[in-house]
Amino acid sequence: MTQTRQDQIREGKSKILFSTKDPNQIIQYFKDDATAFNALKKGTIKNKGLINNRISSSLFQYLERKGIQTHFIKQLSEREMLVKKLEIIPVEVVIRNRAAGSLCKRLAIEKGMSFDPALVEYFYKSDALGDPLISEGHILHFRWATAKELSLMVETSLKVNEVLRPVFKEIGLELIDFKLEFGRDAEGKVFLADEFTADGCRLWDLQTQEPMDKDRFRQDLGGVDEAYLEVSKRLQNYFEARL
Amino acid sequence: MTQTRQDQIREGKSKILFSTKDPNQIIQYFKDDATAFNALKKGTIKNKGLINNRISSSLFQYLERKGIQTHFIKQLSEREMLVKKLEIIPVEVVIRNRAAGSLCKRLAIEKGMSFDPALVEYFYKSDALGDPLISEGHILHFRWATAKELSLMVETSLKVNEVLRPVFKEIGLELIDFKLEFGRDAEGKVFLADEFTADGCRLWDLQTQEPMDKDRFRQDLGGVDEAYLEVSKRLQNYFEARL
Numbered sequence: 008m009t010q011t012r013q014d015q016i017r018e019g020k021s022k023i024l025f026s027t028k029d030p031n032q033i034i035q036y037f038k039d040d041a042t043a044f045n046a047l048k049k050g051t052i053k054n055k056g057l058i059n060n061r062i063s064s065s066l067f068q069y070l071e072r073k074g075i076q077t078h079f080i081k082q083l084s085e086r087e088m089l090v091k092k093l094e095i096i097p098v099e100v101v102i103r104n105r106a107a108g109s110l111c112k113r114l115a116i117e118k119g120m121s122f123d124p125a126l127v128e129y130f131y132k133s134d135a136l137g138d139p140l141i142s143e144g145h146i147l148h149f150r151w152a153t154a155k156e157l158s159l160m161v162e163t164s165l166k167v168n169e170v171l172r173p174v175f176k177e178i179g180l181e182l183i184d185f186k187l188e189f190g191r192d193a194e195g196k197v198f199l200a201d202e203f204t205a206d207g208c209r210l211w212d213l214q215t216q217e218p219m220d221k222d223r224f225r226q227d228l229g230g231v232d233e234a235y236l237e238v239s240k241r242l243q244n245y246f247e248a249r250l
Numbered sequence: 251m252t253q254t255r256q257d258q259i260r261e262g263k264s265k266i267l268f269s270t271k272d273p274n275q276i277i278q279y280f281k282d283d284a285t286a287f288n289a290l291k292k293g294t295i296k297n298k299g300l301i302n303n304r305i306s307s308s309l310f311q312y313l314e315r316k317g318i319q320t321h322f323i324k325q326l327s328e329r330e331m332l333v334k335k336l337e338i339i340p341v342e343v344v345i346r347n348r349a350a351g352s353l354c355k356r357l358a359i360e361k362g363m364s365f366d367p368a369l370v371e372y373f374y375k376s377d378a379l380g381d382p383l384i385s386e387g388h389i390l391h392f393r394w395a396t397a398k399e400l401s402l403m404v405e406t407s408l409k410v411n412e413v414l415r416p417v418f419k420e421i422g423l424e425l426i427d428f429k430l431e432f433g434r435d436a437e438g439k440v441f442l443a444d445e446f447t448a449d450g451c452r453l454w455d456l457q458t459q460e461p462m463d464k465d466r467f468r469q470d471l472g473g474v475d476e477a478y479l480e481v482s483k484r485l486q487n488y489f490e491a492r493l
Contacts, residue, residue: 113379113382114374114379114382114384114388114392115376115378115379116392122391126387126388126391127387128385128387128388129385131357133358135358136356136357136358139356139357139383140382140383140384140385141357141383141385142371142372142383142384142385142386143385143386144369144370144371145357145369145371148365148369149357149359
């Protein structure tokens with residue numbers, strides 16, 4: 008049975024969630040809306056919803072093949088992804104291979120500084136508080152995740168890094184950093200959730216060192232629509248050549 | 251030989267550091283200056299320097315007796331403390347027994363929420379950056395401390411909590427939270443450094459629940475001088491009765 012949208016559950020900054028007739032499955036609908044700096048900056052990126060659904064679907068499928076359990080079930084349409092219904096853990100895991108963005112400002116770290124092993128950061132998922140940086144202690148004390156969940160989240164995030172860095176490198180992009188979200192199903196099992204797109208990661212072109220991600224929107228660099236489309240095309244070619 | 255002040259090394263917000271004729275010893279001179287909110291708020295607290303030197307000296311001596319290694323050598327005068335010359339580790343360790351201050355705002359935590367075990371937080375010691383919150387990952391990646399130093403710092407901080415909570419309780423005060431700094435000597439050995447005073451901790455009166463610390467200054471509650479003096483007197487009585 009192909010699931011179709013029932014009631015709207017929640018509208019986020021870049022996606023709308025809908026229930027389906029199956030209580031364990033929901034639909035993520037990808038919008039073109041773009042926000043930055045905790046939604047202080049708003050706009051749209053042409054076809055972003057469609058592109059992000061395509062990128063996320065192909066990357067989640069690839070991650071699944073590499074043994075990483077995600078909420079992805081299948082791509083339903085251009086802008087719709089069927090996913091497992093999860094209780095989202097309010098902790099964003101950020102993996103940084105190089106310094107960029109908020110980190111540079113926050114700690115006066117030089118942009119581009121390389122991290123090996125990758126730097127792991129945690130943020131508390133709260134629009135009202137501006138997604139503040141947190142540490143392991145906060146996560147455990149406030150019971151946002153258990154120690155077991157947290158270690159699984161970190162391990163999975165580092166594995167995602169290991170799996171995706173070579174993919175991006177093959178298509179001429181360096182994976183600078185990325186944000187992941189996780190959720191638990193009714194049985195408490197933890198899955199990678201949300202999305203993996205140019206909205207939530209930094210990709211620098213290996214030739215030009217130009218950003219090919221949401222930094223083009225954040226910093227008004229122009230060519231935003233084109234960058235998203237370019238990343239999507241390169242990924243599509245990469246995966247098609249390997250099917 | 252009693253050391254005397256030679257050259258001024260550095261003037262901080264509440265202390266001035268002087269060299270001595272011994273290259274391994276320096277003098278901390280305690281000022282009456284008080285600052286809050288990263289020095290946006292400035293003032294003086296009557297006799298604070300004298301009181302803080304007295305409080306810190308007696309607490310450091312007590313901690314030493316309990317097996318905690320501090321930079322304290324001896325109190326030289328009303329406002330002067332002779333200490334080991336250390337390279338200060340740029341990480342402040344904050345131990346919280348209850349939620350108060352920046353934590354409540356940052357993460358929307360209810361004031362007074364109790365933590366058992368204590369919550370450990372780390373801040374990067376940088377006036378220019380406003381002492382930002384950091385996590386273990388930052389400390390290790392940016393080599394602000396080694397893993398061994400960090401674990402010693404946390405262990406020592408928790409032991410300080412264990413040792414001082416009952417002392418404050420005996421004198422009618424609840425130790426809500428406190429900040430510690432550490433430094434390494436020429437051989438790389440780590441010592442508790444800086445000070446332990448009402449400037450860097452929160453103490454709530456067990457009877458009235460009133461703050462008896464720098465929050466009186468931060469929040470313009472009045473009775474600032476009196477609170478500092480009262481804490482000092484109660485501590486003095488406590489230690490005198492036990493000598």
